[in-house]
Amino acid sequence: MKNIAKTLPVLYIVIPCYNEARVLPVTEPAFLMKLLDLIAAGSISDDSRILFVDDGSKDATWDLIGQFHEQDRHVAGIQQSRNRGHQNAVLAGLMEAKDLCDITISIDCDGQDDINAMDEMIRQYKDGCDVVYGVRAKRDTDTFFKRWSAESFYKLLNRMGGEVVYNHADYRLISSRVLQELARFHEVNIFLRGLIPLVGFKSTSVYYDRSERVAGESHYPFRKMLALAMDGITSLSIRPIRIITALGFFISLASVLAIIWVIIGHFMGNTTNGWSSTVCAIFFMGGVQLLSIGVIGEYVGKIYLETKQRPRYIISDRIGMAEEDGKR
Numbered sequence: 460m461k462n463i464a465k466t467l468p469v470l471y472i473v474i475p476c477y478n479e480a481r482v483l484p485v486t487e488p489a490f491l492m493k494l495l496d497l498i499a500a501g502s503i504s505d506d507s508r509i510l511f512v513d514d515g516s517k518d519a520t521w522d523l524i525g526q527f528h529e530q531d532r533h534v535a536g537i538q539q540s541r542n543r544g545h546q547n548a549v550l551a552g553l554m555e556a557k558d559l560c561d562i563t564i565s566i567d568c569d570g571q572d573d574i575n576a577m578d579e580m581i582r583q584y585k586d587g588c589d590v591v592y593g594v595r596a597k598r599d600t601d602t603f604f605k606r607w608s609a610e611s612f613y614k615l616l617n618r619m620g621g622e623v624v625y626n627h628a629d630y631r632l633i634s635s636r637v638l639q640e641l642a643r644f645h646e647v648n649i650f651l652r653g654l655i656p657l658v659g660f661k662s663t664s665v666y667y668d669r670s671e672r673v674a675g676e677s678h679y680p681f682r683k684m685l686a687l688a689m690d691g692i693t694s695l696s697i698r699p700i701r702i703i704t705a706l707g708f709f710i711s712l713a714s715v716l717a718i719i720w721v722i723i724g725h726f727m728g729n730t731t732n733g734w735s736s737t738v739c740a741i742f743f744m745g746g747v748q749l750l751s752i753g754v755i756g757e758y759v760g761k762i763y764l765e766t767k768q769r770p771r772y773i774i775s776d777r778i779g780m781a782e783e784d785g786k787r
Contacts, residue, residue, distance in 0.1 A: 468561035468584070470497070470507040472577075473552035474568045475545055480518040483511075486570040487527050487534070493574045494533055502581050507560070508535045508779065511568070512552040515542035521776070528779045535779030543772055546649040549629055551772035555780065557638035564632045566593075572630045573667040580632040580665050589637045589660035593630030596666040622656045624664065631655065647771055703751045 472490060476483065490509050497503045511524045513536060524536035537555055539548065549565050556563050562584055566572050572593060580591040629651060633641075640658050656662075 467501065467504040468581070469559070470494075470503040470581070471552075471556035471560040471563045472507075472509045473512060473549060473556060473563050473565040474509065475512045475514055475548035475552065475565075476516060476520050476524075476568050477514040477542065477545070477548070478516045478518045478520060479568050480516075480520050480523060482569055483520065483523050483527075486568055487523075489570065489574060491527075491531060491533065493577060497577065497581070502578070504561075508533055508556075510552050510556055511536040512548045513538040514545070514548035515539050525778055532779065536777070537774050537780065538776040540773040540775040545629075546651055547772050549651060550649055551774065553633065553638055554642060554772075555774070555777075557635055557642060559780075561635050562632055563635075563638065564630075566630050567628075571669050573669070576630075576665050576667040577632075583663050583665065584632055584634065587661055588632075588663045589634040590655060590658075590662035591632040592624045592627045592662065592664045594624060594664045594666050595626040595628075595669050597668065623652045624656070627652065627664070634660070636660070645768075647769060649771065699754050703754055706747065706751070 472494060474490065487509075494503075494507060494509055498505050498507060509527075511527070511534070513521045513524060515538075521536070521538050524534070524538075527534040528536060537551065539551060543551075553563055553565065562581070564577055564580060566574070576593055580593070583591045633655065637655070637658050637660050640660075641654065644654055644657075
């Protein structure tokens with residue numbers, strides 16, 4: 460690792476990709492131009508790289524990354540052996556880059572995040588911040604449902620005990636010493652938006668406006684957003700289990716009171732044979748029990764996956780990485 464006090468910081472821009480053959484020809488030139496501009500301005504070292512992470516794409520994404528590297532040495536790439544999901548792809552890029560650079564900036568490849576925010580991120584890093592979060596200033600381009608669901612997700616996650624930055628996704632700068640500490644987190648169930656704040660160190664936020672996707676379609680439909688929300692909550696907090704415990708206590712208390720009321724009514728001769736009340740009580744208790752078992756099962760499933768200690772990612776190929784290894 461180079462001495463930051465004596466040399467310019469080496470930046471790796473980590474960009475996860477999955478079936479982005481339509482997008483990369485549009486966005487890669489913009490990413491490369493931004494990197495070269497930062498180098499020319501003396502903000503970062505010429506050893507800096509754009510690191511594309513192919514998350515097991517089925518289209519020509521990896522071939523394009525190879526072509527980009529042949530055209531310019533500042534482009535590198537790693538390919539996962541199979542699709543492991545966005546969070547694992549970002550983590551793979553960060554872990555591959557942590558010993559080769561001083562800072563990383565992770566960003567999606569769809570061109571929606573403002574790449575010019577990188578200038579301020581780097582300035583904040585030089586001012587002493589080890590983590591700089593890219594935060595959306597507003598959501599005017601989102602539909603009402605998209606905006607409502609996203610804002611509800613952040614609020615719910617914070618109330619459930621997950622420490623996340625509001626309106627922040629995975630556009631962030633991280634210093635190498637934070638990455639070294641992040642490497643000590645070995646969980647298989649990864650939710651980087653919650654893990655990075657857990658590492659600590661001095662942090663700040665940079666605000667930017669998000670644009671429309673430049674090409675292709677989003678790979679994060681509502682179903683995947685729900686899965687990400689569930690992973691975030693169950694990976695960072697046990698508050699749902701505590702809520703179940705409290706709910707069980709109050710339902711038990713209510714049941715005891717109801718039993719007392721029924722017994723008193725029986726001896727006073729005020730009992731009535733009611734089918735509806737019985738069925739409603741059964742349905743209510745059955746629903747609560749199934750919901751409770753489901754939440755507990757979610758945690759048990761995560762424990763099951765963690766105990767297996769399977770690798771979080773497997774790299775099948777690398778482009779442009781060995782050169783840097785030799786230099787350092």
